[in-house]
Amino acid sequence: MSYLVLARKLRPPRFKDLVGQEHISKTLINAIRTDRVAHAFLFTGPRGTGKTSCARILTKALNCHAPVEHEPCNVCENCLEINQGIATDIIEIDAASNRGIEHIRELRENVKFSPAKCRFKTYIIDEVHMLTTESFNALLKTLEEPPSHVKFILATTDHHKIPTTVISRCQRYDFSNISIPEMVTYLQSVVEKEGISVSDSALKLISKSATGGMRDALTTLDMLISFGGDLVDDEKVITVLGLNDARELDGLLEAIIEKDVAQVISLFQNLVAKGRSIARIVIDLMGVVKDLSLVKSVPEDDLNWHDFLPDQLDLYKRLSAKVGIGTLQQYFQIILDIEGQIKRSTQAKICVEMGLMRMCSVESLVGVAEIITALRSAGKKKIPAIN
Ligand SMILES: Nc1ncnc2c1ncn2[C@@H]1O[C@H](COP(=O)(O)OP(=O)(O)OP(=O)(O)O)[C@@H](O)[C@H]1O
Ligand SMILES: [Mg+2]
Ligand SMILES: [Zn+2]
Structure with missing residues (x-):
């Protein structure tokens, strides 16, 4: 048949x-x-x-x-x-x-x-x-x-x-988008009937990437079965869904936060060498900065709906301790500038490299409240409370 x-x-x-x-x-x-x-x-x-x-x-x-x-x-x-x-x-x-x-x-x-x-x-x-x-x-x-x-x-x-x-x-x-838990439960019954072993976290990744459509989820599952046979784990899902790119961008953002210029440029050049379009890298970087800002600003319980990879949320939490929201806003502005420049320039790659170096040199912006706290604890001056 x-x-x-x-x-x-x-x-x-x-x-x-x-x-x-x-x-x-x-x-x-x-x-x-x-x-x-x-x-x-x-x-x-x-x-x-x-x-x-x-x-x-x-x-x-x-x-x-x-x-x-x-x-x-x-x-x-x-x-x-x-x-x-x-x-x-x-x-x-x-x-x-x-x-x-x-x-x-x-x-x-x-x-x-x-x-x-x-x-x-x-x-x-x-x-x-x-x-x-x-x-x-x-x-x-x-x-x-x-x-x-x-x-x-x-x-x-x-x-x-x-x-x-x-x-x-x-x-x-x-008709509604199908929720992730409903989709996971259904996919569990499908893989059981098909006699394939797929971890629950892999099914969750598939469901998230399907953004509500059951056909997309089943199509991904088909691809995974062709690719991975009867045993499908997180790594295979990440490869088939192309989520490795997301990890590389996370690495790029981490290097920017660490101000490691050599690493930043090398990671960027690797992405370009792999055939990723420069415009796409810039747009994805913008998304990563937005995601990190979200992790910094929203309580963890409210983040469940978001499309994070298994270890991505841990990385973002670790990074969010190292960077202020003001700095993230500056990153975002610089990326917006780069996006504009690459549309006008014939030297898109250089524009991005210069922009990335600019991001590495961003000095952290300290909020007024943080300055006041620092001054108070230093006891240099009596500062009245702000209401
Ligand atoms: N609500 C659902 N429950 C279970 N399976 C579903 C559901 N929706 C879609 N599917 C799966 O996806 C396949 C395609 O679904 P269907 O053709 O009904 O979608 P559709 O809404 O008409 O999509 P399109 O807008 O692309 O025409 C189905 O054969 C089934 O395997
Ligand atoms: Mg239809
Ligand atoms: Zn009948």
Whole structure:
């Protein structure tokens, strides 16, 4: 049998298998139970969060011969055909590849014919925001008053690009980003079923880098299995996700804080030699300075949401003791200057090297409060309290 990537093999078959979208599953099941199913739906939300999967589940649930508690059975003829994408009454239109008005014209012509086998003829229009204005206009009339045997499910990552006239004719469902704990729990069950050993911290790294989309997480897992076989550890995840670059930038920042000019220049030149674009290095360095400022300013408990590597937070805590927030602000200004200069100059590399040396020579700025404390403890002068 040909190999199927995890994200295709594991398409959720029932509402209860959709992770992190319980608010949607519950509402849809209720609508089916009370026989109050709308004729047009808009599924919107970030990519890889279950919109297309949910459209298929809803379609199956509405046409299933033997639903179980309003969930599709996944074994009857209709369910099987919908799962395989061969049900003639279910028309999936990918608006991204069929932008033309032709497709919608065809839809308008055919919508009046009754379904052959299913209860409802269902049009699933994916990436609906890609339709042209003419197509939207052509769709409007049908969407407003479709025949009773027709359902529409529109799916999009970008509802801002859909005319309000279309949105207002649909029942709208907002898909959420899947949270890291929910994703980790799901991935744990996936690796168990696949018989692969992946540490929990590696699964956490994968989930963080997927930023809410389950498809991205499964795609990373696929890559890791090809790369690392049945045993996947943190190091492999870090390599596959390219997180080593983040470590090198941390090293660069550490050397700047240590004012070790030779090390700073050598690390920078290494990054360039590895083919990293100079502009990218500067932008990433800006991110690292921002992250360190965050660690310095925010209590540790509030940092959990942030995307730190296993030993990165420890390093940042250690570095934050060595550098003042004023200095970090100066670093940031210098990086902003470098960013501007490299756009104008033909000598981008030299501009960055000069900028990095400037960062190494930043004298720490001491805040007024710190000066007052120092003076008080030195007992040189009686200084009144500041209210
Ligand atoms: N909520 C979820 N629960 C479990 N698996 C999910 C979920 N969302 C996505 N997946 C996984 O990702 C794959 C792709 O999901 P799906 O096509 O439904 O996403 P989508 O929201 O339509 O994405 P896109 O916006 O890119 O079209 C599914 O086959 C499944 O393996
Ligand atoms: Mg989709
Ligand atoms: Zn069925």
